[in-house]
Amino acid sequence: MTIRNFTRREFLRDTAATGGAAAIAGSGGKAWAVPAAADPPVPTQHRVTIRLNGTERALQLDPRTSLLDALREQLYLTGTKKGCDMGACGACTVLLDGKRVNACLVLAARLDGREVKTIEGLADGDQLHPLQAAFIEHDGFQCGYCTPGQIMSAAGLLNEGRPLDEHSIREWMSGNICRCGAYPNIVSAIRQASGRA
Amino acid sequence: MQPFALEQGRDIADTIRRGRMPGTDYIAGGTDLVQLLKDDVRRPRRLVDLEGLDLDQITVTPQGLRLGAMTRMSEVADHPAVIRDYPVISQALLASAAPQIRNLGTIGGNLLQRTRCTYFRDTASPCNKRSPGTGCAAIEGVHRTHAIFGGSRQCIATHASDLAVALVALDAVVHLSGPNGARDVRLTELHLMPNDHPDIETVLHPGELILAVSVPAGAWTRRSSYLKVRDRASFEFALTSAAVALDIQDGKIRAARVAAGGVGTKPWRLPAVEQALVGAPATTATWQRGGRLATAGAMPLRDNRFKVRLLRATVTRALEQVGGEA
Amino acid sequence: MIPIxxxxxxxxxxxxxxxARYAAEFAPAQDNVLHAVLVQSTIAAGRVASIDTARAKQVPGVVAIMTHENAPRIDLGKAGDMTPGFPLLQDDRVMFNGQHLAVAIATSFEAAQQAAQLVELHYNRDEATLLMSDNPTGTSVPQRFRNGMRPPASTRGTPQASFDAAAVKIDQIYRTPIEHHNPMEPHATLAEWQGDRLLVHNASQSVFGNRKALAGFFGLPEDNVRIVSPFVGGGFGSKGVSWPHITLAAMAAKLVGQPVKLVLTRRQMFTSNGYRPKTVQHVRLGADRDGRLTAVLHDGISQNSAYGEFSEPVGLASEMLYSCPNVAVTHRLSKVNQGLPTFMRAPGEASGVYALESAMDELAWALGMDPIELRLKNYADRDEHEDKPFSSKTLRACYEQGAAAFDWKRRVAQPRSMRDGRLLIGLGMATATYPVNRSEAAAKVRLQADGTAIVRCGSQDIGTGTYTVMAQLVGEHLGLPLDRVRAELGDTALPQAPVSGGSQSVASISPAIREACLAVRAQTLQLAAGDPASPLHGLDPEELDVADGRILQSAEKSRGETYQALLARQGRAAIEADGSAKPGEEKQKFSMHSFGAQFVEVAVDPDLGEVRVRRHVGAFAAGRIMNAKTGRSQMIGGIVFGMGMALTEATEVDPRSGRVTNATMADYLVPVHLDVPEIEVIMVAEQDDAVNPLGAKGIGELPTVGTAAAIANAVYHATGQRIRDLPIRPDKLIDGLSI
Structure with missing residues (x-):
């Protein structure tokens, strides 16, 4: 088997012509022809209101904009971090209606009427959330870039109300990667904040 | 990401009307589709949002379990009746991805997630599944994680879902609705082998929508388990996995349901193993025999040859975990 | 007060x-920042035949597509040896797959990304070299090994003859794969021109290195370029040199006359900012029956790019770690069409000590000797390669304290002899070592009229705790609580400091900060003693001290006054002093290294081949530890880094296209929470008055060294299988297990 020397154009054209299931869609028995991207639909801007850290925020959004980019680039809430932008690192973890999700995988235009909490909304004024205080005390971070995601994920975990021993904290926090390797300290911090240290 | 319009139907009928239009993808949890959009692997002109269609019920009856297609993975995994009566489903879900993704990802979307073949997801690489006729880069490329069952000369991409493995084992049925009405399809029949058209992955018609998945009750569902083997302790797709459900009475196996993950181009049911188990005593020897039979017909390549041994061990271990050591 | x-x-x-704001999170003065997205090559070698940007330019919001055809010309000659001069869009060459070929610039990230995907590249392909050489044939000798500071090969005694004659021999090849740093923060550059001045926010381990590079490329005086990097989301070496995307961001900003923000995608980070190169290492050990080493030969080949030079110094530890009269080390390079490799946490030692310490374990087994005993038998009391005494070496205590904490005694020597239920248990150990580095640095300390202090030093804090150590030093010397000290770093407007690499930051900047503190303190004491209105008037400054924000008499601590009182009376806004420090002659007199011992327990599933680390004890002697809390964290982190190296990390490259096939965080597997068990670190007390005035040796890299070997040795002990090719995944173990 040999691999042809494809130009980027050939691949993109071929890609555009490919059917196949995504999400809950049927691809059909045959691939259908998608019009070339030379004539793209001009995306409608979506007007969306989300409740963000307790405040209603009206946004005008390109449908492609992720919640993560909406937070960082439009609202200048840069506490939520972009690590991989593909749901594989957890740095962008926020609470959506109280549940932890990867903001990079959520199209913000779908969130009308939903409630989002980010790291900026976790403390009570100057009073740090117990998780935040515990992360400082246990040195649960080094470079700090995964930290908001770790803390929001831990906040989501505590909301879930599971019994938590060290092993289960590790399992349930495994969606949050820390390349500095602060894991043992993060686990200690979460144990303390969950009242189990 | 190329531009698309984002729409929502008024109801299921309106959603399907929109969904059948050329160039349209449905979006459920979006955890896979958004990745495909970012990587330029998918270029839909229109996304039709399935949120708000009231497809998120979990129903438990004496006849079985019914999971709405939009039910979140985390809700199903945590559901007390699922944990009690269908542990293999809960376990398969908990072994999938990470908690954040399970809070977004849906049951229907999980079944239709695309392969993790890294050539498929890299638009600079040839891939018959993404770009028909360009060739398969994996067959002679890096294919440690690829399938040992169901591959063709065109494609050896592994089906990535853990949930589908558990559901295939339990004889699940998907309830569909489409432009030509409603129909039910057995989950074993939903996914297609790549053969000469790896780009066509399911029997779904254009615009056809999964409304729900049903799992029939059976004496075996309570005694079931999912075992997943991977390099990293968590947050990784399977190298191999096994879903096992057994009905054992008086030390004898009355019924067996066994399927494997990480090894097939589709969720891989293992009927030969099941047949060999039925009527056999619940003993270590039986589990080992089941494991050996699991790899009949495997067609490994250079880098994924280890999956043959590993799958045998995985199935043996899963059988033993469910059936007990004797 | 908490003990500081x-x-x-x-x-x-x-x-x-x-x-905390990282590079991509700053907005320029005017809110007119454009977004830039890179377009990269899809072939490994050749020329760009044509680039069609027509469709990309049609995307609403696109401002420009920068290619080699319209990119600003830059001066490739002046950026310095450490700066990759390629690929910078100055010509049409393609030297590796994933090389930058264009930059899409637009008003939104979405538009820039869309346009980048629509740029059409056409190539004339050349033959590419994609597989590195497995043996010296086809390899070359490095031309600038360690920046020309030492030869790439060394010999003492008669290594070959002694090996040939040895009673017991180990002769094996060890391999390590390409690994990527994968800091959590993607590399990001925000470039803004103000006339002929350039302001750059950059994710950087070396703001002064970046400044030199950009000033060189653009032909500017260094003062015209300012690099700012207050927070860095991890680097591990990948943000140490000035990678091309930094320059491209500045070029793009110049081209369009607006500020430009360029953030690498995770996929692009696999071809844009270096990596730990693949190595093939031939290690031969000869010993007598008593276990005394008679020959050590370590021949390393590391993968290099086709256009620059980086060699992984895998053999340096082998030159000095053990006492042996006959030692030979060589380093060679194998050029392939890949991007340039670079420093990655413990460069050289991480890969090289994996090989050496695996071989030592093999030797211990061949001799029937306890691995620690073998190491003690060959303990080097001086550096036999440099022929110098060590400035300090407390490795014996590391072995002892580590072994005690780990309970090494319970290890049953025979492989496969320890179990926990079904699981095979293995205990392994290895030695860690890393050189002590130090560079010149400067700092400024300012004691202010409000009784607070500011310490300024253009170093970086990449998670290493630099801010904290800087504040601590000031607190210590000026008697101030930490909340009254502000540390400023990561900015070329501050006094110059070196790259945050080689575990040298504390050793380099602390003496400069200390000097500035002492000068401020002396001025302050003098001022107090000379001020008739001060309660301390007339005392000899020698009799004075500082504590709790006050100047006081040492003998009678209640006699004194606050800094605020003194400065207010004197009408001074502040008392300020500079400090600078550089290495002295210690390096000529001493061999300077830190040492440690790693102990690991693994559990291996005998059927499934899954390896999980159950426990890790690391004992390290690295001079003075400036902050026990952050120091402990750094040591744990270094061990976790080594765990990934041992068990899961490897960058896969397609053998035909030269394309990285697992360029995502879902496919390149770094450790997650569940991979990391309890880790105990022991900071072995060590006083070293020679290395630098603070006696701190550096701890960022040492704990990574030896971790992979200790794990591999534990896997051998558990399974009887010696894996000489990292990472140790189920596919490598399964054939030798029980089924």
Whole structure:
């Protein structure tokens, strides 16, 4: 088997012509022809209101904009971090209606009427959330870039109300990667904040 | 990401009307589709949002379990009746991805997630599944994680879902609705082998929508388990996995349901193993025999040859975990 | 007050509230920043035949597509040896797959990304070299090994003859794969021109290195370029040199006349900012029956790019770690069409000590000797390669304390002899070593009229606790609590400091900060003693001290006054002093290294081949530990880094296209929470008055060294299988297990 020397154009054209299931869609028995991207639909801007850290925020959004980019680039809430932008690192973890999700995988235009909490909304004024205080005390971070995601994920975990021993904290926090390797300290911090240290 | 319009139907009928239009993808949890959009692997002109269609019920009856297609993975995994009566489903879900993704990802979307073949997801690489006729880069490329069952000369991409493995084992049925009405399809029949058209992955018609998945009750569902083997302790797709459900009475196996993950181009049911188990005593020897039979017909390549041994061990271990050591 | 040496990070609050701002999170003065997205090559070698940007330019919001045809010309000659001069869009060459070929610039990230995907590249392909050489044939000798500071090969005694004659021999090849740093923060550059002045926010381990590179490329005086990098989301070496995307961002900003923000995608980070190169290492050990080493030969080949030079110094530890009269080390390079490799956490030692310490374990087994005993038998009391005494070496205590904490005694020597239920248990150990580095640095300390102090030093804090150590030093010398000291770093407007690499930051900047503190303190004491209105008037400054924000008499501590009182009376806004420090002659007199011992327990599933680390004890002697809390964290982190190296990490390259096939965080597997068990670190007391005035040796890299070997040795002990090819995944173990 040999691999042809494809130009980027050939691949993109071929890609555009490919059917196949995504999400809950049927691809059909045959691939259908998608019009070339030379004539793209001009995306409608979506007007969306989300409740963000307790405040209603009206946004005008390109449908492609992720919640993560909406937070960082439009609202200048840069506490939520972009690590991989593909749901594989957890740095962008926020609470959506109280549940932890990867903001990079959520199209913000779908969130009308939903409630989002980010790291900026976790403390009570100057009073740090117990998780935040515990992360400082246990040195649960080094470079700090995964930290908001770790803390929001831990906040989501505590909301879930599971019994938590060290092993289960590790399992349930495994969606949050820390390349500095602060894991043992993060686990200690979460144990303390969950009242189990 | 190329531009698309984002729409929502008024109801299921309106959603399907929109969904059948050329160039349209449905979006459920979006955890896979958004990745495909970012990587330029998918270029839909229109996304039709399935949120708000009231497809998120979990129903438990004496006849079985019914999971709405939009039910979140985390809700199903945590559901007390699922944990009690269908542990293999809960376990398969908990072994999938990470908690954040399970809070977004849906049951229907999980079944239709695309392969993790890294050539498929890299638009600079040839891939018959993404770009028909360009060739398969994996067959002679890096294919440690690829399938040992169901591959063709065109494609050896592994089906990535853990949930589908558990559901295939339990004889699940998907309830569909489409432009030509409603129909039910057995989950074993939903996914297609790549053969000469790896780009066509399911029997779904254009615009056809999964409304729900049903799992029939059976004496075996309570005694079931999912075992997943991977390099990293968590947050990784399977190298191999096994879903096992057994009905054992008086030390004898009355019924067996066994399927494997990480090894097939589709969720891989293992009927030969099941047949060999039925009527056999619940003993270590039986589990080992089941494991050996699991790899009949495997067609490994250079880098994924280890999956043959590993799958045998995985199935043996899963059988033993469910059936007990004797 | 909390004892200062266990203080929490001074930047902790910013980091846990989302207030710490990283490079991509700054907005320029006017809110007119454009977004840039890179387009990269899809072939490994050749020329760009044509680039069609027509469709990309049609995307609403696109401002420009920068290619080699319209990119600003830059001066490739002046950026310095450490700066990759390629690929910078100055010509049409393609030297590796994933090379930058164009930059899409647009008003939104979405538009820039869309346009980047629509740029059409056409190539004339050349033959590419994609597989590195497995043996010296086809390899070359490095031309600038260690920046020309030492030869790439060394010999002492008669290594070959002694090996040939040895009673017991180990002769094996060890391999390590390409690994990527994968800091959590993607590389990001925000470039803004103000006339002929350039302001750059950059994710950087070396703001002064970046400044030199950009000033060189653009032909500017260094003062015209300012690099700012207050927070860096991890680097591990990948943000140490000035990678091309930094320059491309500045070029793009110049081209369009607006500020430009360029953030690498995770996929692009696999071809844009270096990596730990693949190595093939031939290690031969000869010993007599008593276990005394008679020959050590370590021949390393590391993968290099086709256009620059980076060689992984795998053999340096083998030159000095053990006492042996006959040692030979060589380093060679194998050029392939890949991007340039670079420093990655413990460059050289991480890969090289994996090989050496695996071989030592094999030798211990061949001799029927305890691995620690073998190492003690060959303990080097001086550096036999440099023929110098060590400035300090406390490795014996590391072995002892580590073994005691780990309970090494319970290890049953025979492989496969320890079990926990079904699981095979293995215990392994290895030695860690890393050189002590230090560079020239400067600092400024300012004691202010409000009784607070500011310390300024253009170093970087990449998670290493630099802010905290800087504040601590000032607190210690000026008698101030940490909340009254502000540390400023990561900015070329501050006094110059070296790259945050080679575990040298504390050793380099602390003496400069200390000097500035002492000068401020002396001035302050003098001022007090000379001020008739001061309660301390007339005393000899020698009799004075500082504590709790006050100047006081040492003998009678109640006699004194606050800094605020003194400065107010004197009408001074501040008392300020500079400090600078550089290495002295210690390096000529001493061999300077830190040492440690790693102990690991693994559990291996005998059927499934899954390896999980159950426990890790690391004992390290690295001179003075400036902050026990952050130091412990750094040591744990270094061990976790080594765990990934041992068990899961490997960058896969397609053998035909030269394309990285697992360029995502879902496919390149770094450790997650569940991979990391309890880790115990022991900071072995060590006083070293020679290395530098503070006696601190550096701890960022040492704990990574030896971890992979200790794990591999534990896997051998558990399974009887010696894996000489990292990472140790189920596919490598399964054939030798029980089924």
């Amino acid at each position: 040496t266990t203080a929490s990070r001074v930047d902790g609050r910013l980091k846990v509230t989302g207030g």
